[in-house]
Amino acid sequence: MRKNFGVNTCLYPMPVFIVAAYDENGKPNAMNAAWGGVYTDNMVGICLSEGHKTTQNILATKAFTVSMATVGQVVACDYVGLVSGKRELDKFAKAGFHAVKSEFVNAPIIEELPMTLECELVSYDKESNHLVGRIVNVSAAEEILDENGKIDPARLKPITFDPIHHQYLAIGEKVGNAFSDGKALK
Numbered sequence: 001m002r003k004n005f006g007v008n009t010c011l012y013p014m015p016v017f018i019v020a021a022y023d024e025n026g027k028p029n030a031m032n033a034a035w036g037g038v039y040t041d042n043m044v045g046i047c048l049s050e051g052h053k054t055t056q057n058i059l060a061t062k063a064f065t066v067s068m069a070t071v072g073q074v075v076a077c078d079y080v081g082l083v084s085g086k087r088e089l090d091k092f093a094k095a096g097f098h099a100v101k102s103e104f105v106n107a108p109i110i111e112e113l114p115m116t117l118e119c120e121l122v123s124y125d126k127e128s129n130h131l132v133g134r135i136v137n138v139s140a141a142e143e144i145l146d147e148n149g150k151i152d153p154a155r156l157k158p159i160t161f162d163p164i165h166h167q168y169l170a171i172g173e174k175v176g177n178a179f180s181d182g183k184a185l186k
């Protein structure tokens with residue numbers, strides 16, 4: 001027997017993206033977004049409510065960054081999902097975040113989050129709240145790179161959002177090899 005849950009936007013794994021953008025005066029803000037993912041081969045798609053300060057900033061500057069939330073920054077990453085930069089003017093600093101401007105787009109990279117997609121705005125649909133961004137660069141701090149200079153998820157320690165229990169879970173152990181293990185059944 002299976003149990004039906006009806007219409008529900010829940011799946012596993014959901015990301016924990018920290019979306020950041022500057023306002024017109026160059027002040028950084030950031031928010032938490034779990035309703036998003038890869039859209040096409042060089043684009044991300046995220047469901048962002050129009051009223052958020054971050055959405056308004058992205059519409060003004062046409063650029064944003066998407067950083068992976070990490071185990072070590074859970075409190076800050078949850079905080080930016082609870083409080084709006086519209087009411088808390090020191091939100092970014094209160095999260096303990098420090099911004100450096102991306103070399104590629106007019107958007108802040110959060111120094112405390114070591115892996116970031118740097119994106120330019122492609123479209124935003126006010127009806128569906130769907131935002132699409134083109135990835136113009138992916139950057140990562142040296143400390144999360146492996147011996148071959150590649151991003152190492154074991155060092156990054158990204159988290160996933162559990163939409164049923166409203167928890168953050170650490171992404172766990174390796175259980176297989178992609179594009180490879182299935183060959184056993186060929």
Ligand SMILES: Cc1cc2nc3c(=O)[nH]c(=O)nc-3n(C[C@H](O)[C@H](O)[C@H](O)COP(=O)(O)O)c2cc1C
Nearest residue numbers: 031032033034035048049052053054081083084085
């Ligand atoms: C776990 C989590 C996931 C969230 N996912 C989204 C999302 O996908 N889209 C969205 O519009 N808001 C989402 N939010 C809500 C925003 O992060 C929140 O309203 C935030 O305060 C907006 O900040 P801002 O007004 O400073 O931009 C999420 C919040 C949390 C805690």
